[in-house]
Amino acid sequence: MSVFISGATGFIAKHIIQQLLEQNYKVIGSARSEAKCVDLKQKFNNNPNLYMVVVPDISELDAFDEAFDIHGSEVKYVLHTASPFTFDVTDFEKDLLIPARNGTLGILRSIKKFSSSTVERFVITSSFAAMFDLHNLDNDNITFNEESWNPDDWNSCQRNARAAYCGSKKVAEETAWNFYDNYKSLLKLEMTSVNAVCVFGPQMFDSDVANHLNTSCEYINSALHSTTDKFPPYVSGRYIDVRDVAKAHIYAFQKENTIGKRLILSEGNFNTQDILNYLNEDFSVLKGRICVGTPNDGVEHSSFGAKTDNHKTKEVLGFKFIDLKQTVDDTAVQILKHEGRL
Ligand code: NDP
Secondary structure (H helix, E strand, C coil): CEEEEECCCCHHHHHHHHHHHHCCCEEEEEECCHHHHHHHHHHCCCCCCEEEEECCCCCCCCCCHHHHHHHHHHEEEEEECCCCCCCCCCCHHHHHHHHHHHHHHHHHHHHHHHCCCCCCEEEEEEEHHHCCCHHHCCCCCCEECCCCCCCCCCCCCCCCHHHHHHHHHHHHHHHHHHHHHHHCCCCCCEEEEEEECEEECCCCCHHHCCCCCCCCCHHHHHHHCCECCECCCCCEEEEEEHHHHHHHHHHHHHCHHHCCCEEEECCEEEEHHHHHHHHHHHCHHHCCCCCCCCHHHCHHHCCCCCEECCHHHHHHHCCCCCCHHHHHHHHHHHHHHHCCCC
């Protein structure tokens, strides 16, 4: 029996596939084109346990029908990671909300149609963005936890790209839980959602390093390429390493105690100053070349706003997450090596 993973070309998905193959699972990945399928298979050394299928655009509600019609009888676990993660959009419905919602609804409908007796577990890659309230991020009286929901809806989230992305994750996750609740008695599957905060860490393959990285790793990339006279784009939030996110997706379908749960993948808080501090302290090649900022303005020394309580998730998963220094340093090492600077 196989694990089906949508959005197999993604930053997070490639780490999940690597860990699945290490555990000898048969994996069926979906990507948008034949060329992307071939490229990914090559990156995984044409591992015979990795099979790729083309699913061109998840905005189409029947996008997954063909894949599940053909392969559905051999799929036991489904990991739905595909969803647009970018703020570089202007048509929020077309570019964010519709693919996020329809991708989720579509893959669940295809499972119901073709794999209702075989698929046992469904894991959705949701996000902490589906949980927090953008209007209350600075409010230190607020604590977000596994029961929290982003208060925005389809219309209210369309005020800017960041809110629309967060809204798209909320709408997609809500769609999945509603489907699960409505069809639980007809289907065999149990569901878990993985709600990661900002995901850092190395790309799965050194050849994936590019001038511009995926949205979350670009925060480190832009700090690493900052100049002494200009502070890079400021970000503050919570972080988690991609290798832990991948591991959590696998635990999410392997363990019984994850059933029906929303898992918050977060190790702690960070801001751009913390990233600059590690880059300046740990890489002599960057000293005197990148922005130093104000080292005491890292999160340990400044007030942070709303808190996050994910102790329930940590109890369920039972493994220790990678810390900020390691995730920043591992990300930076890979970029610097790729650029021939280490
Ligand atoms: P990537 O952009 O690397 O991966 C996104 C994946 O979704 C890619 O495989 C992409 O395909 C696919 N995709 C996007 N839009 C469509 C579409 N319309 N039709 C078909 N496929 C599509 O980002 P990440 O790996 O970071 O994100 C993966 C998931 O994790 C997303 O659901 C994201 O919301 C979630 N997430 C990410 C966090 C982070 O900090 N990185 C934090 C929390 C959640 P293609 O490669 O062809 O573009």
